[in-house]
Amino acid sequence: xxxxxxxxxxxxxxxxxxxIRDTLRGRLDPESGRVDLSDAALSPEFFEGLRxxxxxxCGTSYHAGLVxxxxxxxxxxxxxxxxxxxxFRYRDPLVDEGTLAVVISxxxxxxxxxxxxxxxxxxxARVLGIVNVLGSTIAREAHRVIYTHAGPEIGVASTKxxxxxxxxxxxxxLYLGGLSGRLSPERARLLxxxxxxxxxxxxKLIPKVHPLLKELSEHYFRQENFLYLGxxxxxxxxxxxxxxxxxxxxxxxxGYAAGEMKHGPIALIEESVPTVALAxxxxxxxxxxxxxxxxxxxxxRGPVLAFGTQGDEHLAGxxxxxxGLPPVSWEISPLLYTVPLQLFAYEMAVRRGCDVxxxxxxxxxxxxx
Ligand code: M6R
Numbered sequence: 001x002x003x004x005x006x007x008x009x010x011x012x013x014x015x016x017x018x019x020i021r022d023t024l025r026g027r028l029d030p031e032s033g034r035v036d037l038s039d040a041a042l043s044p045e046f047f048e049g050l051r052x053x054x055x056x057x058c059g060t061s062y063h064a065g066l067v068x069x070x071x072x073x074x075x076x077x078x079x080x081x082x083x084x085x086x087x088f089r090y091r092d093p094l095v096d097e098g099t100l101a102v103v104i105s106x107x108x109x110x111x112x113x114x115x116x117x118x119x120x121x122x123x124x125a126r127v128l129g130i131v132n133v134l135g136s137t138i139a140r141e142a143h144r145v146i147y148t149h150a151g152p153e154i155g156v157a158s159t160k161x162x163x164x165x166x167x168x169x170x171x172x173x174l175y176l177g178g179l180s181g182r183l184s185p186e187r188a189r190l191l192x193x194x195x196x197x198x199x200x201x202x203x204k205l206i207p208k209v210h211p212l213l214k215e216l217s218e219h220y221f222r223q224e225n226f227l228y229l230g231x232x233x234x235x236x237x238x239x240x241x242x243x244x245x246x247x248x249x250x251x252x253x254x255g256y257a258a259g260e261m262k263h264g265p266i267a268l269i270e271e272s273v274p275t276v277a278l279a280x281x282x283x284x285x286x287x288x289x290x291x292x293x294x295x296x297x298x299x300x301r302g303p304v305l306a307f308g309t310q311g312d313e314h315l316a317g318x319x320x321x322x323x324g325l326p327p328v329s330w331e332i333s334p335l336l337y338t339v340p341l342q343l344f345a346y347e348m349a350v351r352r353g354c355d356v357x358x359x360x361x362x363x364x365x366x367x368x369x
Contacts (some may be wrong), residue, residue, distance in 0.1 A: 007356045009155035009248070013342050014206055017199035019160040020335070022149035023167040028174070030196040033188030035175040040146040044179055046126065051098035054125070055082040056116040058366065060158040060243060061104040064130075064165035066236035067334045068102065071169060075177035075331070085112035086369070089119055099125040102172075106153060106161035107365040108136020117141055130168045132161050146172070155357045156364050157248050159342050162240065166335050170195060173331070194329055201326060202339065209323060209340050216305065216321055217347035223274055224251060227265060227302075228341075229258040229293060230278040231286045237334050238278055241341035248359050249349035258293040269302040276344075277319070278337050281309040282327050294318050305344075307337055 005011035028035055053072055055065030062084055069080040083093065085103075089112060095101065101120035105113045108131040117138055121127050129142030132150050139145045148164035174191060177183030226245060230238030239255035246253045256265050258277070269275070275297045279290035294304050295318060303320040310324030328336050349356045 017203040019150040033192040057104035071173040075173040085116040095123040108138040221351040226253040244345035274303040
């Protein structure tokens with residue numbers, strides 16, 4: 001059942017190219033760049049009069065929502081708020097008929113997320129679910145559902161469900177970007193082509209970087225504290241990388257926006273606190289800022305494991321360890337940078353003898369508060 005893999009989590013990490021491909025299938029035409037969401041009964045009318053989007057979710061699905069804010073605001077020009085479902089449900093969020101609530105859940109059964117859905121619906125919002133489990137409660141109660149086609153996810157740590165959620169959010173951003181006219185047809189075409197080719201790229205990349213991450217885990221597995229830093233659209237990916245490490249290896253890991261370093265976390269830096277830094281060279285001004293952050297960490301003797309663009313000798317030279325990844329567009333970078341962080345967390349947990357698929361105290365589906 002694990003298809004020759006020692007754990008479901010590893011199998012599911014390796015299944016991501018297929019999961020992304022299945023999630024894209026029939027929904028994106030790379031020739032025209034056009035997105036078709038008719039399988040979710042979505043047409044432009046559903047989005048008429050839309051003034052604001054709320055993403056509501058928990059855990060890893062919440063991180064997908066955070067990425068969604070960057071994508072939808074940039075591509076479609078619609079203001080986006082992202083809320084943890086457990087916070088959203090107990091405040092009085094400014095939701096009305098002009099609001100689209102996008103509720104993200106792998107299981108479709110998470111109690112807080114379901115309560116958030118009902119609250120948004122009762123306040124008159126349109127509710128769109130991004131759900132993996134067919135016919136689940138959230139899928140049934142949302143006005144519309146875009147299914148992620150990740151297939152069953154058994155490992156408690158969400159991997160392929162997350163990257164499939166990111167894929168749906170990219171489709172939604174392309175769709176709404178087209179509707180709003182903010183996204184040019186040329187850019188849409190380029191992105192569509194890159195997205196369709198991405199599973200192939202990932203398929204080659206995973207077996208290539210896996211041995212390297214395994215080797216790195218040998219250096220790092222005894223550490224008890226990690227900082228994960230990213231900026232802009234890779235800030236949520238840093239949060240997700242830290243969550244993955246803590247939930248399966250029980251290592252304390254904090255994700256931070258790198259620009260916050262001087263506002264507190266830099267006080268933690270010393271030889272025994274490694275920093276994982278996400279710094280693609282294509283990220284423009286933010287790249288320079290990440291480089292400065294890495295220098296600051298190194299000058300305080302903090303080890304840095306950097307993930308950046310392959311061939312970036314400057315970054316490789318600055319960092320203690322470096323993992324090079326192919327250059328991709330800003331929009332696609334969360335999909336790419338997530339995967340090596342999953343492999344790193346996995347190998348760290350295995351090295352520490354943890355029960356990777358069934359971490360202590362956690363359940364796959366959190367159906368109670
Ligand atoms: O099924 P859901 O997507 O609603 O689940 C949300 C969280 O419980 C889930 O993502 C959790 O954080 C994972 N264990 C993270 O790997």
